[in-house]
Amino acid sequence: MKKFDAIIIGSGQAGTPLAFALAVAGKKIAFIEKEHFGGTCLNTGCTPTKAYIASARRMYDTKNGEAFGIHIPAGSKTDLEKVKERKDHLIQSSVKGIQKGIENNENITYFEGIASFIGEKTIGINGNKITADEIYINVGGRPRIPDEYKALDPLDNQSILELTELPGHLVIIGGSYIGLEFGQMFKRFGSEVTIVEKNSAIINREDQDISASIQRTMENEGVAFRLNATCIGVKNLDNGQICVNVTCNKGQPQVIGTHVLLAIGRVPNTDLLNLEKAGIKTNVQGYIEVNDHLETNVPGIYALGDCNGQGAFTHTAYNDFEIIANNKLQGGNRKVSDRILTYGLFVDPPLGRAGMTLTQAKKTGKKLLVGKREMNNIARAKEKGETDGFMRxxxxxxxEQIIGASILGVGGDEVISGILNIMTAKQPYTVIRDSVQIHPTVSELLPTLLGTLKPFEN
Known part of the structure; x- marks a missing residue:
């Protein structure tokens, strides 16, 4: 059995930088990856979907020039094969960079395959047995595909990115972040799109007015929604089409489409690791339980990224790396609880979020001040002709500290960072209120917004 200073399982946005950081510190690292370098974000998440969103935006622009005095002759169409080629090139370039870095690092030994615990600090991989005093698990997650759907082989967020021909009618089951992003982009590409959601509103975790505004924007682009779906089921038809049962309160009880995308959540890949052999605890959803320093119940074994249930985003995974690197290599004491929840929904216009929703804030019992400004009252948004959404x-x-913000509108995914910085610094909102912002921008309305805060009454 070969012993290393550390074993890292998974090459996602926490595992990869950690491998290089520990190697630079002189540690001998066993680095294990079952599929592809870079994890979900690089291969099937952020990089490919944002590349597709960029292509979809170009299609949108070709159909919306008249209002800006630009006449674009009809006839533009999506070459999905070319869109895919561009996406693949972006991914391959980054993957090759990681691969080259690993191959050239004498302190990193790479193992390709599925790791399995065969003891508390012992891993089996491709017939080899390796051990280390420290083990870092960064195995990510995969789409949740219930058994009743598997025989139908529906599309998921990975397989849909391999299509080279546009679906005639894409039916998406799940009206949350993944479903909405794919729904808008494929509608812009030229597919008919219907989104089926079991709840009464899309992205149910957001405030109701946020959900309603996003749905209204997408409906204006031609995306259809079927909410309150009470008996969702899928079956193949003899003519090659797919029937999705919805039995909603109103409308037809079925939606007939050519393709089905299942976007009903993700599950951690922890079931592949044989964790019980190491005595590592998971919760009922399969996420590895960790403390504030990302250590599991077994000393010396840590879980990072999506598989620990402490965040399902690239930036939280990377922050997990930063916590470990700072604590292990610099003598720090960084904690998971130090970070503020923040994320984006990259529909168009995008949503930038930080801290609590208004619904969550109301439940705290705190005295609240709330400011809201519609995007149609912001000069920069009007000049761009993109006035959907609002700031809150x-x-x-x-x-006097900001505890939550939602920026739904043009530039919202970037504007939110200014608010997040003040929240992280634990400074009062008056710092932004009294600042001078660049004109003309969307951000320049933040001081105005914060200058008109009003006491919130339920």
Missing amino acids: VIVDAET
């Missing part, structure tokens, strides 16, 4: 900021009246 929530402030703790006693501490």
Whole structure:
């Protein structure tokens, strides 16, 4: 059995930088990856989907020039094969960079395959047995495909990116982040799109007015929604089409499409690791339980990224790496609880979020100050002709600190960072309120917004 200083399982946005950081510190690393370098974000998540969204935006622009005085002759169409080629090139370039870095690092030994615990600090991989005092698990997750759907072989967020021909009618089961992004992009590409959601609103975790605004924008582009779907089921028809049962309160009880995308959540890949052999605890959803320093119940074994249930985003996975690297290599004491929840929904216009929703803030019992401004009252948004959405900021009246913000509108995914920085610094909202912002921008309305806060009453 070969012993290393550390074993890293998974090459996602936490595992890869950690492998290089430990190697630079002189540690001998066993680096295990079952499929492809870079994890979900690089291969099937952020990089490919944002490349597709960029292509979809170009299609949108070709059909919306008249209002800006630009006449674009009809006839533009999506070459999905070319869109895919561009996406593949972006991915391959990054993957090759990681691969080259690993091959050229004498402190990293790479193993390709599925790792399995055969003891508390012992891993089996391709017939080899390796051990280390420290083990870092960064195995990510995969789409949740219930058994009743498997025989139908529906599309998921990975397989849909391999299509080279546009679906005639794409039916998406699941009206949350993945479903909405794919729904808007494929509608812009030229497919008919219907989104089926079991709840009464899309992205149910967001405030109701956020969900309603996003749905209204997408409906204006021609995306159809079937909410309150009470008996969702799928079956293949003899003519090659697919029937999705919805039995909603209104409308036809079925939706007939050519392709079905299942976007109903993800599950961690922890079931592949034989964790019970190491005594590592998971919760009922399969996520590895960790403390504030990302250590499992077994000393010396850590879980990072999507598989620990502490965040399902690239930036939280990378922050997990930063926590480990700082604590292990620099003598720090960084914690998971130090970070503020923040994320984006990359529909168009995008949603940038930080901290609490208004619904969550109301439940705290704090005295709140709330400011809201519609995007159609922001000059920069009007000049761009993109006035859907609004800004909202929530402030703790006693501490004067921002505890939540939602920026739904053009540039919202970038504008939110200014608010997040103030929240992280634990400075009062007055710092932004009294600042001078660049004109003309969307951000310049933040001081105005914060200058008109009002006490919130339920």
